[in-house]
Amino acid sequence: MMIQYAVEMAEKAGMDDSIAKIVRRKEKQVKFHRSEISIVKEWESTTLEIFMAKGKKVLTLEIENPDREKIRKAIKDGKGIVEILADKEHYYGIGENDGEYVDKKMYDERVDDEKKLLSLANRTIDDAIKQSEEVAGIIYAGKEEIELATSRGMNEGDRNSWLSLSVRAFSSEKASGHSVRCARTFPSLKKDAGNEAGKIAAMASSHPKKIERGKYDVIFSHLSFANLISYMADFASAFYVDSGMSFLSGKIGKEIGSEKLSVTDSGINPEGIASRKFDDEGIATGETPIIHKGKLESYLHNTSTAHKHGTRTTGNAGIISPSPWNEVVKPGDISLEEMIEGVKKGLYITNVWYTRFQNYMEGDFSTIARDGAFLIENGDISHPVEGIRVSDSMPRILKNVEMLSNDIRQIYWWEVEVPVFTPHALVKNVNITKSFL
Amino acid sequence: MRFMPDKMIDEDLAEYGMKMAESADYAEIRLENVRGTYVTLSNSEIEGTSISESLGFSVRVMADGAMGFYSTNVVSREEIKKAVERAIKMASLQRRKGRIGLSDEKAWEDRWEVKEKEKTPGMEDIIDYLRSLDDTAKDGTLSRVFFYGGERTEKYYANTDGAHIHSVVPRHSLYYLITVGEGGKTEQMNREFGNAGGWEFVSKWKAGEKLSEDIKFLKKLLTEGKKPPEGTLDVVIGPYITGLIAHESCGHPFEADRIMGREAAQAGKSFINESMLGNAIGSECISVVDDPTIPNSYGYYKYDDEGVKAGKRYLIKNGVINEFLHNRETAFHFGRNSNAAARASAYDREPIVRMANTYIQPGDFSLEELIEGVERGVYMATFMEWNIDDRRYNQKYVGEEAYYIEKGELRHVVRHPALEITTPSFYSSVDAVGKELEFYPATCGKGEPMQGVPVFTGGGAVRLRNVRVR
Numbered sequence: 001m002m003i004q005y006a007v008e009m010a011e012k013a014g015m016d017d018s019i020a021k022i023v024r025r026k027e028k029q030v031k032f033h034r035s036e037i038s039i040v041k042e043w044e045s046t047t048l049e050i051f052m053a054k055g056k057k058v059l060t061l062e063i064e065n066p067d068r069e070k071i072r073k074a075i076k077d078g079k080g081i082v083e084i085l086a087d088k089e090h091y092y093g094i095g096e097n098d099g100e101y102v103d104k105k106m107y108d109e110r111v112d113d114e115k116k117l118l119s120l121a122n123r124t125i126d127d128a129i130k131q132s133e134e135v136a137g138i139i140y141a142g143k144e145e146i147e148l149a150t151s152r153g154m155n156e157g158d159r160n161s162w163l164s165l166s167v168r169a170f171s172s173e174k175a176s177g178h179s180v181r182c183a184r185t186f187p188s189l190k191k192d193a194g195n196e197a198g199k200i201a202a203m204a205s206s207h208p209k210k211i212e213r214g215k216y217d218v219i220f221s222h223l224s225f226a227n228l229i230s231y232m233a234d235f236a237s238a239f240y241v242d243s244g245m246s247f248l249s250g251k252i253g254k255e256i257g258s259e260k261l262s263v264t265d266s267g268i269n270p271e272g273i274a275s276r277k278f279d280d281e282g283i284a285t286g287e288t289p290i291i292h293k294g295k296l297e298s299y300l301h302n303t304s305t306a307h308k309h310g311t312r313t314t315g316n317a318g319i320i321s322p323s324p325w326n327e328v329v330k331p332g333d334i335s336l337e338e339m340i341e342g343v344k345k346g347l348y349i350t351n352v353w354y355t356r357f358q359n360y361m362e363g364d365f366s367t368i369a370r371d372g373a374f375l376i377e378n379g380d381i382s383h384p385v386e387g388i389r390v391s392d393s394m395p396r397i398l399k400n401v402e403m404l405s406n407d408i409r410q411i412y413w414w415e416v417e418v419p420v421f422t423p424h425a426l427v428k429n430v431n432i433t434k435s436f437l
Numbered sequence: 438m439r440f441m442p443d444k445m446i447d448e449d450l451a452e453y454g455m456k457m458a459e460s461a462d463y464a465e466i467r468l469e470n471v472r473g474t475y476v477t478l479s480n481s482e483i484e485g486t487s488i489s490e491s492l493g494f495s496v497r498v499m500a501d502g503a504m505g506f507y508s509t510n511v512v513s514r515e516e517i518k519k520a521v522e523r524a525i526k527m528a529s530l531q532r533r534k535g536r537i538g539l540s541d542e543k544a545w546e547d548r549w550e551v552k553e554k555e556k557t558p559g560m561e562d563i564i565d566y567l568r569s570l571d572d573t574a575k576d577g578t579l580s581r582v583f584f585y586g587g588e589r590t591e592k593y594y595a596n597t598d599g600a601h602i603h604s605v606v607p608r609h610s611l612y613y614l615i616t617v618g619e620g621g622k623t624e625q626m627n628r629e630f631g632n633a634g635g636w637e638f639v640s641k642w643k644a645g646e647k648l649s650e651d652i653k654f655l656k657k658l659l660t661e662g663k664k665p666p667e668g669t670l671d672v673v674i675g676p677y678i679t680g681l682i683a684h685e686s687c688g689h690p691f692e693a694d695r696i697m698g699r700e701a702a703q704a705g706k707s708f709i710n711e712s713m714l715g716n717a718i719g720s721e722c723i724s725v726v727d728d729p730t731i732p733n734s735y736g737y738y739k740y741d742d743e744g745v746k747a748g749k750r751y752l753i754k755n756g757v758i759n760e761f762l763h764n765r766e767t768a769f770h771f772g773r774n775s776n777a778a779a780r781a782s783a784y785d786r787e788p789i790v791r792m793a794n795t796y797i798q799p800g801d802f803s804l805e806e807l808i809e810g811v812e813r814g815v816y817m818a819t820f821m822e823w824n825i826d827d828r829r830y831n832q833k834y835v836g837e838e839a840y841y842i843e844k845g846e847l848r849h850v851v852r853h854p855a856l857e858i859t860t861p862s863f864y865s866s867v868d869a870v871g872k873e874l875e876f877y878p879a880t881c882g883k884g885e886p887m888q889g890v891p892v893f894t895g896g897g898a899v900r901l902r903n904v905r906v907r
Contacts, residue, residue, distance in 0.1 A: 040530065044508075085486060085561075086483050244625070389833060414885055433855075435858050436858065437905060
C-alpha cells in the first residue's frame with residue numbers, strides 16, 4: 001500500500017515520526033440560478049499528505065495522484081529540507097491511539113448519483129418557485145476513502161459520504177429566503193428546503209419597515225446562530241488561541257457564556273457530515289465539550305498543543321492547527337413559536353453573512369442580516385426589516401443567550417464552514433446598526 | 438524541490454482532449470501544475486513548513502445548450518477521454534429550457550510568463566526572513582503570526598475555437614496579524630503583501646518597516662486613543678481602505694454573473710442592473726478601474742481563463758456606470774463581448790467572473806490638501822472590520838489607524854470610527870480624490886467551491902463631505 005510505503009521510506013530517511021494519509025474523493029455538484037440548472041460538475045482526486053519529523057524539525061508534503069516514484073523523490077528532497085529547519089519548540093511527537101475507534105457514521109455509496117441530484121434540484125426549484133419569483137441554489141455531494149498510516153504502527157481506513165442542499169428564493173429584488181439541508185446519505189436528507197426558502201421569501205416581501213439603530217432581543221435562526229457557533233469553534237482551536245486569534249484565550253474554566261449554552265465538538269456524530277473515524281495523527285475522534293453550561297471546558301487539541309497546554313489530545317489534529325469536526329449546541333425545551341411569543345420587541349434574523357472581526361482577541365465583530373429579518377412586536381412577527389447589521393462582540397452574544405429552542409438542525413453551507421447542529425437562539429440586548437445614508 | 442518529472446504540462450494531451458470533444462458545441466481544457474512552499478511562524482516558533490506540488494486538469498463543455506464540467510488530478514489520455522465524455526454527459530442530462538451560450542471571441546495562440554529576477558530561495562532563507570520580522574515585533578507585541586506562501590503556476594489552456602495559451606506565473610505573499618496589549622486591553626492589525634514576480638518583491642514590501650509602524654501606532658491607540666466624534670462630518674479615507682471600497686462596492690456589484698443571478702445563492706446578487714449602464718452613480722471626480730495588466734500586480738494576467746486577452750476596464754468613469762465585468766457566458770447573455778474577467782483559482786474550479794486589480798483612479802490632491810480642507814472630521818488610514826450586504830449596497834468600514842481632524846489638521850488618534858453607508862451615498866459624497874496611487878494585495882473569495890484569487894485593491898485617498906460616523 002502507498003501509505004505504508006511512504007512511512008517506510010520516511011523511516012529509512014532517518015525520520016523519527018511520520019504519517020501518511022491518502023484521500024480518494026469523488027464529488028458532484030448541481031448549481032442552479034434563475035430557476036434553471038446552471039452547470040453540473042464532477043470531480044475525482046487522489047491526494048497524499050506526508051508528515052515527517054526528525055527531532056523537533058517538522059515538514060508536511062502534499063502530493064497529488066501519488067505513485068511510488070513521486071513518494072520516493074518527495075521524501076528524499078524533504079529529508080534535505082528537514083535537516084536545515086529550525087526546531088519547532090512545542091512539537092511533542094505524534095500520538096499513540098489508546099481510544100476505541102467508533103464508527104457509527106451513516107454512509108451512502110450512491111450519494112452522488114447525478115440523476116437523483118438533478119431530480120432533487122428540479123424538485124427544489126419547483127417547490128420554491130410556487131411562492132417566489134426566482135430561485136438559485138446548489139447541491140453538493142461527495143464521498144471519500146481515507147487511509148492513514150503512522151510510524152507508531154497505526155494503519156486504518158475510513159470512508160465518508162455527504163450531501164448538502166442550499167437554496168435561496170427571491171420574491172422581489174430585496175426580499176429573499178434561504179434554506180439549507182444536509183445529511184450523510186441521500187435518503188436521510190429532508191427534501192423540504194425549496195418550500196421553506198419560498199415561504200420565508202414570501203414573508204420577507206410583505207410591507208418592509210425601517211427600524212432604528214439600538215439594542216434588540218434577537219432570535220437567531222438555525223442558519224444565523226450556526227454562523228456564529230462555527231466561528232466560535234474555529235476560535236477553540238489551540239492554534240488560534242496560541243496565535244492571538246481567539247477571544248477564548250486564557251478563559252479555560254471561566255464563564256464565557258450563558259448557563260443555557262453548552263457546545264460540544266463531535267467527531268463521531270452518526271449524522272455529522274464532518275464526522276471522521278480518526279484525526280490526522282490517527283487518534284480516535286470523540287466528543288469534546290467546549291462550553292458546558294456557559295463555562296469554557298476545553299480547547300481543541302492535537303498531541304503537541306495538548307502537551308503544551310498540559311492536557312490530553314482531543315483527537316482534533318490537524319498537525320499544525322487542530323480543527324473542529326461537527327459542533328452540537330444543546331437544545332432547549334421550547335418551540336420557536338413559543339420563543340417568538342415571549343419577545344415584546346425584538347428581531348428574528350433568518351440568516352447572516354460576512355461576519356468580520358475588529359479584534360479576534362476581544363471578539364468584536366459585525367455580521368449582516370440577509371434573507372428575511374423580521375420585527376417582533378408583542379409576541380408576533382409584524383414586519384420584515386431591511387439593511388440591518390449585528391454589531392456586537394462574541395463574548396456579549398454568548399453571555400446573553402437567553403433561550404434555546406427544542407428543534408435542532410444541522411447547518412453546513414457557504415457561510416458555515418464547520419457543520420453545526422443548532423437550535424434557534426434568543427439573545428438579549430443585541431446591538432443593531434445600519435447605514436446612516 | 439519537485440516531486441514530478443520536468444515536463445509537467447503535456448500540451449499534446451490537451452490537444453487530444455479537444456479532438457475528443459468534437460461532438461460538443463464547445464469545449465475547453467486547462468492543465469495546471471502548481472508548486473507551493475508555505476511557512477507558518479507564530480510567536481517566534483515555526484509552526485509549520487509545507488511543500489506541495491499539484492498537477493491536474495479540467496474540461497468544461499457546452500452541449501445541448503447546457504454546461505458540464507469534469508476535473509481530476511489523474512493526468513493521462515484515458516482520463517482526458519473520460520473527462521470529455523463525463524462533462525458532455527453532465528451537460529446533456531440537464532435538459533434546460535433556455536440555452537446557455539458563449540460570446541464569440543478571437544482565439545489567441547501565445548506563450549507568456551512573468552519573469553523572476555530573483556529565484557525563490559531555499560526554505561532556510563524563507564524562515565530567516567520570517568524570523569527577522571518576528572524579531573522586529575516580539576518586544577512590542579503580545580502575539581504575532583506570519584504566513585508566507587510562494588507558488589509557481591504553469592498553465593496550458595486550449596479550446597475548440599482554436600485558442601492555445603501557455604503561461605507561467607510565480608507569486609509570493611505574506612500575511613501578518615499582530616496583537617498589542619496595554620492595561621488589560623488589546624488592539625490588532627493585519628496586513629497582506631503580495632506580487633506576481635520573483636523573490637525580489639519581498640524586499641520591496643518593506644514588511645519590517647510596516648510592522649514597526651503598526652506596533653507603534655497600536656500602542657498609541659491603546660494609550661492615547663479617544664472616542665471618535667459622532668454625527669455628520671467629513672471623512673478622509675486612505676488608499677488602504679479606498680481600495681477595499683472600490684473592490685467591495687464597485688467591483689463586486691459590477692460582476693455580470695451577479696447581475697444575472699448566477700451567484701445568487703452564495704455570494705449574492707447586485708443592486709446594479711443592466712438598465713443602469715450610463716447612469717450617474719457618484720461624483721464626477723470618481724472613476725473606478727479594474728486592470729489585470731498592471732505589471733507584477735498580485736492579480737496580473739495576460740489572458741483570462743477562457744483565453745480572452747485582458748485589458749483595462751473602466752467600471753465607473755467620471756461618476757457614470759460605464760462597464761460591467763464579463764466572462765463569455767455573461768457577455769453572451771448581455772449581447773456583448775467578454776472583457777476577459779473569467780478566472781479560475783485552480784485547475785479544478787470553473788472560470789467565473791472575477792476582478793483583477795481594482796482601484797479608484799487618482800485625482801489631483803495631496804493627502805495634506807485633502808485633510809486641510811476639513812473643518813471637523815476623521816481620517817481613516819487602515820481597517821480591521823468591514824462587511825457589505827450581498828447586493829453590495831449597505832457597507833461598514835471600521836478604522837484601525839484613524840485620527841480626528843480639526844481645522845485642517847490631524848489632532849489625535851481615535852478608536853474605531855465606523856462608517857456605515859450605502860454605495861450610491863459613498864460615491865456621491867466624494868468631493869476630492871488624492872493623487873498618490875497605492876496598491877494593496879488581497880485574496881478575493883467567491884464561488885462554490887470557494888475560489889480565492891489574488892487581486893490588488895487600491896486607489897488614491899478620497900474625501901467625503903457630510904457623512905455620518907460613529
